[in-house]
Amino acid sequence: MSLVPERITLDTALKIINAMIRFAKDNQVFPGSYAVVDEGGHVVAFERRDIAPVSTADIAIDKAWTAATMKASGRMLEVITRGEAWRLNVKHKGRLTIIPGAIPIIAHGRIIGGIGHSGGSAEEDLKISQAGWTAIFREEDFKEEVEEKLSKARLIARTVMNIVEERNLKPVSIAVLDEWGGLLLLYRMDGAPYGTLELARDKAWTAAAFRNFSEDAAKFYSNHVNNANWNERVTLVPGGVPFSTEETFRGAIGISGNEPEIDKGVAVEALKRLAIKVQE
Amino acid sequence: MGELEVDVAIIGAGVAGLSIARELSRYSVNVVVIERNVDVAQEMTSNNMGLVCQGADSLTFRPGSLHAELNIKSIPLWPKFAEELGVPFKRVGGLGLICHKADYLRFLKMYSRAFKSSLKPNAPYYIPEGSFKPLQFLDRRSLKDLEPNINPRIQGALYDPNLAVIDPVLLARSLAENAKANGVELLFGNEVKTIERKDTYFLVNTNETTVRASFVVNAAGINAESIAEMVGARNFSYVPVKGILTDFDEETSEVFSHQAFYLPRLGDPHIRAVVPIVYGGLRVGIHLDFVLRSDKNIPLQGLEHNLKVVKEVIPDYPFEKHVKRTFYGIMPLTNAEVGWHDFIVDIPEYVPKWVNVILGPAGVSSAPMLGKKVAELLMTSGLYLTPRTDFNPIVERGVKP
Numbered sequence: 161m162s163l164v165p166e167r168i169t170l171d172t173a174l175k176i177i178n179a180m181i182r183f184a185k186d187n188q189v190f191p192g193s194y195a196v197v198d199e200g201g202h203v204v205a206f207e208r209r210d211i212a213p214v215s216t217a218d219i220a221i222d223k224a225w226t227a228a229t230m231k232a233s234g235r236m237l238e239v240i241t242r243g244e245a246w247r248l249n250v251k252h253k254g255r256l257t258i259i260p261g262a263i264p265i266i267a268h269g270r271i272i273g274g275i276g277h278s279g280g281s282a283e284e285d286l287k288i289s290q291a292g293w294t295a296i297f298r299e300e301d302f303k304e305e306v307e308e309k310l311s312k313a314r315l316i317a318r319t320v321m322n323i324v325e326e327r328n329l330k331p332v333s334i335a336v337l338d339e340w341g342g343l344l345l346l347y348r349m350d351g352a353p354y355g356t357l358e359l360a361r362d363k364a365w366t367a368a369a370f371r372n373f374s375e376d377a378a379k380f381y382s383n384h385v386n387n388a389n390w391n392e393r394v395t396l397v398p399g400g401v402p403f404s405t406e407e408t409f410r411g412a413i414g415i416s417g418n419e420p421e422i423d424k425g426v427a428v429e430a431l432k433r434l435a436i437k438v439q440e
Numbered sequence: 441m442g443e444l445e446v447d448v449a450i451i452g453a454g455v456a457g458l459s460i461a462r463e464l465s466r467y468s469v470n471v472v473v474i475e476r477n478v479d480v481a482q483e484m485t486s487n488n489m490g491l492v493c494q495g496a497d498s499l500t501f502r503p504g505s506l507h508a509e510l511n512i513k514s515i516p517l518w519p520k521f522a523e524e525l526g527v528p529f530k531r532v533g534g535l536g537l538i539c540h541k542a543d544y545l546r547f548l549k550m551y552s553r554a555f556k557s558s559l560k561p562n563a564p565y566y567i568p569e570g571s572f573k574p575l576q577f578l579d580r581r582s583l584k585d586l587e588p589n590i591n592p593r594i595q596g597a598l599y600d601p602n603l604a605v606i607d608p609v610l611l612a613r614s615l616a617e618n619a620k621a622n623g624v625e626l627l628f629g630n631e632v633k634t635i636e637r638k639d640t641y642f643l644v645n646t647n648e649t650t651v652r653a654s655f656v657v658n659a660a661g662i663n664a665e666s667i668a669e670m671v672g673a674r675n676f677s678y679v680p681v682k683g684i685l686t687d688f689d690e691e692t693s694e695v696f697s698h699q700a701f702y703l704p705r706l707g708d709p710h711i712r713a714v715v716p717i718v719y720g721g722l723r724v725g726i727h728l729d730f731v732l733r734s735d736k737n738i739p740l741q742g743l744e745h746n747l748k749v750v751k752e753v754i755p756d757y758p759f760e761k762h763v764k765r766t767f768y769g770i771m772p773l774t775n776a777e778v779g780w781h782d783f784i785v786d787i788p789e790y791v792p793k794w795v796n797v798i799l800g801p802a803g804v805s806s807a808p809m810l811g812k813k814v815a816e817l818l819m820t821s822g823l824y825l826t827p828r829t830d831f832n833p834i835v836e837r838g839v840k841p
């Protein structure tokens with residue numbers, strides 16, 4: 161009877177992220193991005209702290225993906241490839257990220273997921289990811305305070321999940337983006353298919369980029385461009401909602417998992433409960 | 441609530457904390473050891489193989505790691521260390537078993553690498569002549585002469601005549617008694633609950649006492665993570681690994697008298713080793729598993745694995761009838777995702793006057809050097825150490841710590 165998780169649930173992933181943030185703070189590492197993926201390399205939870213560079217987001221996610229799908233840590237892969245890892249980058253559209261800070265989550269004698277951190281030096285990234293992995297072997301909970309934007313994003317995600325549960329809807333993926341379309345938070349509720357991840361993120365991106373409901377974004381350019389495929393991120397499906405909180409934090413949320421209109425309804429309701437303005 | 445003011449507070453009365461305490465008792469400093477249990481060595485130090493890595497195996501540790509450094513530097517210190525402390529130190533000799541030609545090549549490679557890193561006079565950790573007998577390869581026949589009951593399918597072995605076994609609990613007890621006789625204070629039944637970091641000192645709060653210490657050594661074994669977190673001094677991570685061991689009764693000493701181990705197999709994380717116990721009997725293991733620190737469960741697979749191992753080495757003996765007990769120890773494993781364990785003995789960047797000590801595998805073997813290393817670290821962080829003239833290195837039993 162051991163309580164080490166058999167698979168990466170959202171709760172486990174959040175514990176891992178909190179442990180990483182705790183470690184980063186203790187060791188005074190600059191805020192970065194934190195990603196946890198499941199066995200298949202798909203994000204379960206992702207968070208980026210407020211002043212972390214936007215581009216660390218995808219590095220962290222891709223590191224975690226690399227560790228989970230190569231079933232080895234970045235450090236090990238570096239040694240195996242003798243520093244020639246860039247050769248692999250012609251594959252997977254350059255997604256393989258063979259840099260320390262990518263760690264497979266090993267438990268019960270197999271690999272159940274991956275962890276990626278980006279934002280520090282290679283050494284710091286590695287230590288922070290290790291701190292995340294080892295947290296699954298600890299009973300303590302790590303409740304970490306985070307900066308203003310991320311904590312708001314966490315609040316929104318929590319509220320969305322509560323509403324989904326109250327209304328007995330299918331589990332969803334939730335993305336929260338900042339004003340510039342940079343990913344701040346990406347959660348996948350237990351049971352939500354991984355296909356919803358990119359959909360949620362792209363809906364949110366569409367809403368953030370056009371400052372409009374995702375489905376209304378077409379208004380802006382349909383006269384000039386007759387094919388929405390000019391940008392693969394644009395997703396003209398309901399579920400992406402822009403918001404602003406008293407000028408300090410503007411961004412967008414994207415939800416995917418149910419019928420698009422329902423997803424949109426959940427997003428709007430969550431913002432309403434938190435008294436955050438839907439911004440059109 | 442009592443209060444105490446000391447120069448150095450050591451948290452944990454395992455072999456790590458106590459060997460540091462004993463080393464510091466050579467100097468005129470006030471030292472206290474804080475332990476949550478009512479006696480010494482109640483955790484990792486009492487639940488291990490009892491091996492003192494002396495040759496072949498310490499030389500296989502990754503060159504350049506602290507793990508290798510402390511163990512190899514301890515080799516020449518051990519005989520005197522054990523004698524002063526009155527602990528039986530038995531050189532049983534080790535056999536690295538060779539089942540295939542590939543095993544032979546692997547041993548050869550490790551051995552030559554070890555020579556490069558340790559045995560030449562200009563090597564980083566030179567082992568003085570005389571403290572180390574050369575290793576040798578045995579063929580099937582000479583192996584049979586040495587161990588008549590060994591599995592005839594085993595083709596040979598790398599023989600290490602230096603390898604020794606001790607009783608780590610007795611070692612811890614002697615260290616404690618000797619330290620106490622030289623002025624170290626021991627606080628049992630004191631679990632560290634919180635630590636406050638002040639400008640120039642720490643306040644270590646236990647369930648009974650508050651200790652005001654200028655320096656703290658965190659040697660809390662598997663609990664070191666939580667202790668370090670109390671002051672933001674955690675700059676390391678480890679996975680708790682439960683190792684399950686099985687003891688066989690004294691009669692089994694008659695069938696086998698050396699330590700023997702197989703090289704690890706790909707895809708098999710468990711260790712396969714047979715070790716004689718100092719007082720007789722054999723200890724076999726180790727079934728390994730990543731667990732929670734509080735995991736007290738001993739799964740049946742543990743005993744099954746250990747029985748299988750001992751029967752692989754010595755096939756024609758009814759070991760089932762000689763099982764004495766199966767038990768576990770939980771050790772911290774660092775860098776477990778790549779399998780490059782290393783000790784942690786250092787001062788965190790943002791918490792000066794604090795030393796983290798995390799040993800894990802082969803921690804007992806590094807005891808003689810560990811104390812010296814930590815004393816050095818404390819000195820570099822500002823502890824003034826003047827040798828005492830009245831230090832008595834010889835243990836006198838019965839001081840009752």
Ligand SMILES: Cc1cc2nc3c(=O)[nH]c(=O)nc-3n(C[C@H](O)[C@H](O)[C@H](O)COP(=O)(O)OP(=O)(O)OC[C@H]3O[C@@H](n4cnc5c(N)ncnc54)[C@H](O)[C@@H]3O)c2cc1C
Pocket residue numbers: 451452453454455456457474475476477480481482483484485486487488489490491492493630631632633659660661662663667682683684685726768769770771797798799800801802803804805806
């Ligand atoms: C299965 C197994 C086999 C091994 N085989 C070998 C071997 O063959 N050879 C070898 O050299 N090494 C071996 N080792 C490793 C060796 O046992 C350890 O490295 C060594 O015992 C570590 O000692 P320690 O003092 O660091 O830890 P411990 O002995 O665990 O001591 C830590 C102490 O800190 C105390 N403590 C913890 N928290 C608190 C608190 N909050 N307040 C107060 N006190 C606290 C604990 O009670 C404990 O007494 C083995 C380990 C295992 C698990």
